[in-house]
Amino acid sequence: MSGATAASQEKGRGGLASWLTTTDHKRIGLLYFYTAFFFLLVGGFEALLIRAQLAQPDGRIVSAETYNQLFTMHGTTMVFLALMPLTASFFNYMVPLQIGARDVAFPRLNAFSYWVFLLGALFMNASWFAGPLLHVGRLSVAPDAGWFGYANLTSRQYSPGPNVDFWVLGLLILGVSSLAAGFNFIVTILNLRAPGMRMMRLPVFTWMTLVTMFLIITAFPVITVALVLLLFDRTFGTHFYLTSAGGDPLLWQHLFWIFGHPEVYILVLPAMGIVSEVLPTFARKPLFGYTVVVYSGVLIGFMGWGVWSHHMFSVGLGPIADSVFAATTMLIAVPTGVKIFNWLATLWGGQLRFTTAMLFALGFIGMFTIGGLSGVTHASPPADLQQTDTYYVVAHFHYVLFGGTVFGLFAGMYYWWPKITGRLLSESIGKWQFALMFVGMNLTFFPMHFIGLLGMPRRIYTYGPELGVSSLNLVSTIGAFLTGLGILLFVWNVWRTRTRGAVAGNDPWGGATLEWTIPSPPPVHNFDVIPTVASRIPRWTKTQLAAIPEGAELSPPEIHVPGGSAWPLVTALGVPVLALAPLGHALWLALLGAAIILLGIFRWAFEPFEV
Amino acid sequence: MTHAAAHRTSMGLDSRKMGVWAFIGSECLLFGSLISTYLVYKGKSVVGPTPHEILNIPFTSVSTFDLLMSSLMMVLALAAVQRGDRKWTKIWLFSTALLGIFFLAGQVYEFTSFVHEGLKLGTNLFGATFFVLTGTHGAHVTVGVIWLLTLWVRALQGKLSAAHAVTVEICGLYWHFVDVIWIVIFTVVYLLQ
């Protein structure tokens, strides 16, 4: 379909076909959101099974094999199928609105990113049920070597089943999606800004998205190479990670963590961006030290590349390497601390409104600080030797990724839900949700500090009562179920808000940024008139400075918005077909997949498509 | 194709061109990881053949020259399309693609002769790192050749005017990048044994 005017686009939006061919960044954002939230529930369910097993010593709820699949898939799901795509849903929906654009730079590439993500997620999770198809004598062949997949446990010799193949191929597929999104949003943010939207006027969420995108396009090639080498080891008899022919399993660890540490910031920076939007709005004060907050985010992105070996202190890289990586790791605490102080200064002297979004943002500061401080304790290599691979580390990164990223994401959900749907989520249910999740996560993860230091390693499906950590584990499990209840409250809140939520209007919160100038939900073309921006906080200065011409030259009929296209979906379908080839040892699948991709790209390139 | 070039952009750079630049930046990390792997495992093979037993430097030097020349053809093709010279656009685009095909043919010949001499993917670390690195590059050349031939067919159909110069330019960016990467690979793998 070719480009259409905004007026004709508003009609006939509905039906499955329109969703399958959509190139509207807002619809793609919603697709990302619902898909990722579904996988958040899946990953959460896996977590609850894990916690149920560990509620008491010598647990017998799941077998060792199932447990190993559960913790592998919990980690993989939460990182790649829940948190990353949830941040993606926000930058898809909000970045064009925040920079005053009608869509992203490459709308069809954006659709392609989503479809590849969906297919990769389904591919990865198909392993739960794919045993019979592959004539393996059991139902589940889910990945079972950990989300970090350390060589040489992942070799064909020690992991003969298709489990690890699903993991390798699934991650390769998901990498394609992330990379495509990375290129798209870098160009969007750099090139599609409204007049006057200089780089140092960008909302901090958009800034952090930009840093995240640069991390994605630089980190994902590294894990792609790591995974391809592993695929070759498992499929074509090479010995990249095998000592038998001179290879070294540590190569995997280096490549994985060179990717893996930037990945941590890929997960955290967008949440920091959301918090930097929510705090000023509900404090009624502009962000304190905008420039410093932005530069510290950029600095964290850069420094994130120089710390990977702190995941490998127990490897024994020698005192020099240990000292260097300890120093770089400690240094990264400085820009992180600077951000926290700037947030506190933003709140200082404000008029704080404790909406649910604000509560989650405040929770982020409190919990992320705890995760950051425990992080400093294992930036010290000797101390880390007692902490790494224990529940202490599990506690640490859940304070960062749950207390940090997940809280930040919920702040964003409550903040932007009215913009996206036109209706406000219930604040009273929201506050119950926050209370449950706040208490729940602290009950779950705080005892894990002790569980770890009292000697319980990670990734064990059972432990003996003699360790003395049984009651702490029980508390942790109770906390996990409370947290799960909190998440279910959110699902209920979303459900009831569809019909019973209060109508939001353009700007229910008094926000400062451009997205609040347009109707909720936004029209397909976002802005009737592309605004001219004169400040970092255009909505707040507008009344004083009248910088934005409003209502002038209003001409929706002439606005061209991208039409739909089926070719991103077709192209995306070729990717998992290609990935099935090594799994089924079938060359024809590879050829078929390549043919579908080629066909899709050609039709895509030559279809008339207005941008 | 699209009218993106006609749109105002914040950086004054065509969005597709910027996208390809971002892509190239990302590709640097991909090849960087592969080249690092090659270097880390250099001399670590437990059994032969070793690089100096098997690499044919004169032959690959010709291939390298061929690829360098294709970059020159690419420059000429872009110049032709920019000045609206349809005839020479066709000639130079085809020449670029043809030299790319020659390079690929050389790589097929090289791989085949290595296999005959006993160096396969699974033979030793040299075989594994060599084939994966140069094979990844070859796959990039293949994509470039398909891209160039597509542009050539568009030119034959008379659908490649000066207004479409940017589509030739971004293909050229990619092609030059693939060429530059080959210079690095040639130096690291063939010259610095």
Place this chain on the structure above:
Amino acid sequence: MPSHSRWLNPLLLCAAAAACGGPFPQSTFRPASDFAGAIDHLFTGIFWWAVLVFVVVEGLLLYVIVRYRQREGAPTPKPVHGHTVLEIAWTLAPALILVFIAVPTMRAIFSTQADPPAGALRVEVVGHQWWWEYRYPALGVVTANELHLPAGRPVTLELSSADVIHSFWAPRLGGKRDVIPGHVTRIVLRADSAGTFLGQCAEFCGASHANMRLRVMVESDSVFGAWVRGQLAATAPVARGSAAAQGQQAFMRYGCVGCHTMGAMSNAKLGPVLTHLGSRTTIAGGLFPNDSAHLARWIGDPPGEKPGSIMPNMHVPASDLATLIAYLQSMR
């Protein structure tokens, strides 16, 4: 970060129980070697710095939440955009604290990774899926799962792997060190005094990673010497016609000799050495106590008792099982 009282509680408990094996046998708060002590000392210092920052940041957060909550009729906040001196201050303050953490960290890095003193006892530790092999090259002793060390003497553990990556960790004796195929890694320590210290593999190594336990028996010089002599001595020959003798036949008949070293009878290396099994306190990778009931369960169905176990179920009937156990227990 942990609040003060909750943190100290387990510490006090541990101190009270330090004399006996007591609760928390894998607690890092109960260091029992120079290595573990150095780490504990370092961690305590870092911990209190972290507590300080925690109190300051969370205190400020709570203060602004209470102090600046929205009030009726309050004036619009002043739009402050930043403050250069403040920015410099809260950049330098954490950097300064990090110096106080970094300096002792560097010291500990070099001291805990220093070369062992001359005359240190060298033990080769080999990780297997899912058990530990210990070799004492100077003493000629090879054993499994239970590491015997002399108290008060420097020891070097040289770690290597027979299959995948493991990690050797006995928390009270010090930090973990990964056991990596193709590499030899090292732990140097000096255990303070006699005692039994529990540990387990700390790097995920497959199906039974959770079941890869270990024990370190730190003994006085005389007890350690007696243990070494016992390990070097030939096991008493089995009496003809006894249950143990029948068990010896079963040991050969069911193919046990194919994988396990057993005195002069077998030199196989796939499974743990069983020559002096009767002298050990645990079986199956430190998982079960070494008694008749557990031996029967273990030999009766290894993969059932320890998922993924490479030792297969040999379907030994109860009668043979009893003699086999009698034989194994006689191998002291």
